[in-house]
Amino acid sequence: MNKILWEKVERFEFDNATDQYGFSTRLALENHWTSYFTQSALLEYKKFMFLAATNNEMVSPSEIVDIVWHQHLIFTNSYSDFCTLLGKRIEHIPSTHNRSEFEKFKSAKERTKELYKINFGVQPAEVWDYHNEMDSLQLKKSKFDVYNLRKKFLIYSLLASVPVCILIFPLLIKIKNPYFLIGYILSFALLLLVLNFYAKRSFSLLYEKIRSNPIIQNLSPLELVFLTEDNLEKVVHGVVNNLIMSKKVRILTDNRLGLVDNSFSNNRYENCVIEIMKDSDPMPYTQLCYAVIQKPIFGQLQKSANRIKDKIRASKEFTIVIISSMIALGLFLDIILSRIITGIWRDKPVAYLFIAIIPFLLTAFYNLDRISNLLFTKVIPTSFKQEIRKNSQNENDWE
Structure with missing residues (x-):
């Protein structure tokens, strides 16, 4: 191995410190890609x-x-400098996908592997x-689309209320009032606690499965912030x-x-x-924040974090947790809907039940949304915090 050449190649910079839309950001x-994976791909390209x-x-x-090679070819000056450093012009030869080409590649x-x-x-x-x-x-990959299932959660619950009503009629x-409503409230609260425990445990097991992956293991602090806050x-x-x-x-006296x-x-x-x-007069924070968010370097954080979320949410393990939670919450909503149907059938007053179902619906939707984000808002950040506190060499590092 030519160590002297490799050291030069390894030190080669694709970006300038002040680049807002340089090679690696683009x-x-x-x-x-995440910041880590981008740097990893650049190293492997070298x-x-x-x-x-x-x-x-x-x-x-x-x-x-x-992909990195194709991108670098667009940056013609950088690519020429890199080839000069290598001492050889490396030509990109696209495959024609015929049989002889297949064997050659x-x-x-x-x-290459050897x-x-x-x-x-x-x-x-x-x-x-x-x-x-x-x-x-x-x-x-799951056969079901969690996003579409969640959108139709209320429709599925309403459709299931009739057979549930027949079953528990x-x-x-x-059960007389107000015992039904008191019992229902207590049972609903218990269900939410059980679902929270189930989701947290299931997502912890899912995270244990992927945590050793280098992409997950090397999420940057700012990527974790967006993963947690989605903002x-x-x-x-x-x-x-x-x-x-x-x-x-x-901060100036006029809050600029x-x-x-x-x-x-x-x-x-x-x-x-x-x-x-540098290029602007002192400005309010909201104006600065808006200007910063438009920059590609921050947009990359959002895109890479969302890509990780989408991949995990499309998995079989994640979908099982969400569908199980939807079924449990849906069945509980069907019980109170069945009570309303039964009351109407028996010509009983049900106005208070119509009023009572609204907070239960809102609570069900809120908790379903909370469970859907629990892995990203609690499980992954908590694990990272524990790991960092255990191994941190610099407790004053703001990130």
């Missing part, structure tokens, strides 16, 4: 190009590495073995707050924010805020 934004430059035989990239892929092992060790699976890096989570006519403003709060605490930004120190650091998100403030 790569991450267009492919909805390794592949090093192998291509130092071997006379053909080597073949993974689909992920090929298959052999090249096997050769050369990689000799020079760098084992190829990271999430970059080299998958077309879609999210498949490395190894979650089985003999029991309903025996980019909360991410901006953290970045701007630290600029204030580090005295780079100060003014830039005190315009020097850049190695934090790209802080640099983005500084860049905006």
